[in-house]
Amino acid sequence: MTRVLVVGAGVIGLSSAWALTRAGAAVTVVDPDPERGASPIAAGMLAPIAEAHPTEPALLAAGRRAVEAWPDFASALAATGVDPGYRTTGTLVVGYTASDLAALDDLAARLAGLGVDVERLTGTACRRAEPALAPGVRGGLDVPTDHSVDNRALLRALRTALGAAGVEMIAEAPAEADVTVIAAGAWTPELEPSLDGLVRPVRGEIVRLRAGRRTPVLSRTVRALVDGRGVYLVPRATGELVVGATQDEVGFDRTVTAGGVHRLLTDARRVLPAVDEYALVETSAGLRPVSADGAPIVGAVGPGRVVATGHGRNGILFAPLTATLVADLVTGTAPDPLVAAAFAPGRFTPARIR
Amino acid sequence: MTRVLVVGAGVIGLSSAWALTRAGAAVTVVDPDPERGASPIAAGMLAPIAEAHPTEPALLAAGRRAVEAWPDFASALAATGVDPGYRTTGTLVVGYTASDLAALDDLAARLAGLGVDVERLTGTACRRAEPALAPGVRGGLDVPTDHSVDNRALLRALRTALGAAGVEMIAEAPAEADVTVIAAGAWTPELEPSLDGLVRPVRGEIVRLRAGRRTPVLSRTVRALVDGRGVYLVPRATGELVVGATQDEVGFDRTVTAGGVHRLLTDARRVLPAVDEYALVETSAGLRPVSADGAPIVGAVGPGRVVATGHGRNGILFAPLTATLVADLVTGTAPDPLVAAAFAPGRFTPARIR
Numbered sequence: 257m258t259r260v261l262v263v264g265a266g267v268i269g270l271s272s273a274w275a276l277t278r279a280g281a282a283v284t285v286v287d288p289d290p291e292r293g294a295s296p297i298a299a300g301m302l303a304p305i306a307e308a309h310p311t312e313p314a315l316l317a318a319g320r321r322a323v324e325a326w327p328d329f330a331s332a333l334a335a336t337g338v339d340p341g342y343r344t345t346g347t348l349v350v351g352y353t354a355s356d357l358a359a360l361d362d363l364a365a366r367l368a369g370l371g372v373d374v375e376r377l378t379g380t381a382c383r384r385a386e387p388a389l390a391p392g393v394r395g396g397l398d399v400p401t402d403h404s405v406d407n408r409a410l411l412r413a414l415r416t417a418l419g420a421a422g423v424e425m426i427a428e429a430p431a432e433a434d435v436t437v438i439a440a441g442a443w444t445p446e447l448e449p450s451l452d453g454l455v456r457p458v459r460g461e462i463v464r465l466r467a468g469r470r471t472p473v474l475s476r477t478v479r480a481l482v483d484g485r486g487v488y489l490v491p492r493a494t495g496e497l498v499v500g501a502t503q504d505e506v507g508f509d510r511t512v513t514a515g516g517v518h519r520l521l522t523d524a525r526r527v528l529p530a531v532d533e534y535a536l537v538e539t540s541a542g543l544r545p546v547s548a549d550g551a552p553i554v555g556a557v558g559p560g561r562v563v564a565t566g567h568g569r570n571g572i573l574f575a576p577l578t579a580t581l582v583a584d585l586v587t588g589t590a591p592d593p594l595v596a597a598a599f600a601p602g603r604f605t606p607a608r609i610r
Numbered sequence: 611m612t613r614v615l616v617v618g619a620g621v622i623g624l625s626s627a628w629a630l631t632r633a634g635a636a637v638t639v640v641d642p643d644p645e646r647g648a649s650p651i652a653a654g655m656l657a658p659i660a661e662a663h664p665t666e667p668a669l670l671a672a673g674r675r676a677v678e679a680w681p682d683f684a685s686a687l688a689a690t691g692v693d694p695g696y697r698t699t700g701t702l703v704v705g706y707t708a709s710d711l712a713a714l715d716d717l718a719a720r721l722a723g724l725g726v727d728v729e730r731l732t733g734t735a736c737r738r739a740e741p742a743l744a745p746g747v748r749g750g751l752d753v754p755t756d757h758s759v760d761n762r763a764l765l766r767a768l769r770t771a772l773g774a775a776g777v778e779m780i781a782e783a784p785a786e787a788d789v790t791v792i793a794a795g796a797w798t799p800e801l802e803p804s805l806d807g808l809v810r811p812v813r814g815e816i817v818r819l820r821a822g823r824r825t826p827v828l829s830r831t832v833r834a835l836v837d838g839r840g841v842y843l844v845p846r847a848t849g850e851l852v853v854g855a856t857q858d859e860v861g862f863d864r865t866v867t868a869g870g871v872h873r874l875l876t877d878a879r880r881v882l883p884a885v886d887e888y889a890l891v892e893t894s895a896g897l898r899p900v901s902a903d904g905a906p907i908v909g910a911v912g913p914g915r916v917v918a919t920g921h922g923r924n925g926i927l928f929a930p931l932t933a934t935l936v937a938d939l940v941t942g943t944a945p946d947p948l949v950a951a952a953f954a955p956g957r958f959t960p961a962r963i964r
Binding site: 463465468511512513514515516517518521522524525531532533534535536539 | 817819822865866867868869870871872875876878879885886887888889890893
């Protein structure tokens, strides 16, 4: 039985540990501080289309494959006892100004070029879909295949599934293992120097709100362009609403700033005026591990050493695909070639990554 | 030795207990939930002039007397071991629009009519006094005699002083006492039905920020009129900045709303643009006990029953005066007639208050 040490108890480490356990490995998870990473702070959007970047068709293709992997992943996880809060209610992208609408047209055209059809909606159609939307919304894109998951319920579900499988979760690494999987997010280069300069922390601040009993709510995720600036509102079945996120290159600083929270609230109330009446439950900041080219870095970096990091804003989305890839690499199974190639560490300087 | 039961461990209850202890009474303080009241959420402004209302000359006179009582109160308290964070750095009132400036002129004229001289400053003079102020500040009033105290350090200091004096602080009331002092804030009418309808809760939301090492700070309290809306920024020697406060008539609802926090941050950054870089440390809401006419209600309401409530936004300011008045009433000492008259419960329907 292969003994695997997974370093990192964020969503990537836990998902990988679970896939490895199901593949028959003897897994231990080590993390001195599981709360410090990006996973507990994520919004849980599974939205590769709404979040698509023009220059990243390979990432979009991987993202769509990730969305397809989610139903099985979520139901297998739910079967172990804790519902991860997976929702297929879709995503709406909305805009306000003429230039926001032009950006929406652009996104729709680029997606069409990549074979993805999304419906362009008028402002009225947007409000018909989501009656609580602000009157200022002038148009949108309907993306029913972009979903969401409750990131914190997901982490609970993974920990429960691992606990039930007898996986030890500890704060300090034991002496030895056959394979070490380093899934330490933005801290990965500290443990794997060959990734030095290839992964950096990008701070994201979020606010968590809660609707009152009579407050209007959203039924699906809304991603908005507010004067060219992005904000997203991800509703939970529980009445919670996650609003995110800022992106700041400030090193390992996890401070929640007054300016960041102000920006999120300003943008959120332009999307959904009712947020003024929502309870402000939490303000938090997490450090996303962003790679040099924006795509995840998952693969072998030496004998008995696998890394899984660099997921940036897409760690929750890519967790199931990454977990499967890690398990395939460790067990010597042929991986999905599209995903393995898109995430391969070897795409960076070959001299540095073997 | 008179046995006194003080109901309420907010600033009014604790200050009264301390004054009673010093006057020789055997005091017990009872409070099932000391954190739920207004005291921990206060900003700690000792600012009767900057906060003066046109129709309340008696309250202004009492407020000025309260400011005069603070140095002795603070130093006596500090002598028992914990520094209550009393600061005499003054207060600046600033305005932005023509109508804000007219309101400042108005306030200055009203104060002059009451014998209080305050200096009217240009925007440039305001920024000379506080270089971190926004360029949009167009004028101000200098009020060097309006001070501040760290409300939480004050509560710690009072609890420490009472503990050192052997005063018991408990969650449930014992069977009997010679005198009961009801200082239960907005909850007082529940315990003293004669105050029914005379004291109501008014929710105030605040945010607590913290300056970084290189972030500009204020040296004194700034009270601003932002498009006619009031906001205050109270700096602590520790680098903390308290921003307050909203005023909502929502009963006993202590929810912190997204709308309230957004408003406070919007106004704060118009006063001090550097707040964008401040850490957002806390958002909280407290329930101020506001009386039917806005002035405190302190006095006997029956044999062996004294109330001390209705301090609204001025509980910290009035704590020393109230404590002395309560101790005088309990020990049969002649009280300060100005304060006793301004706070007398008997000013309301005589049929209800004996």
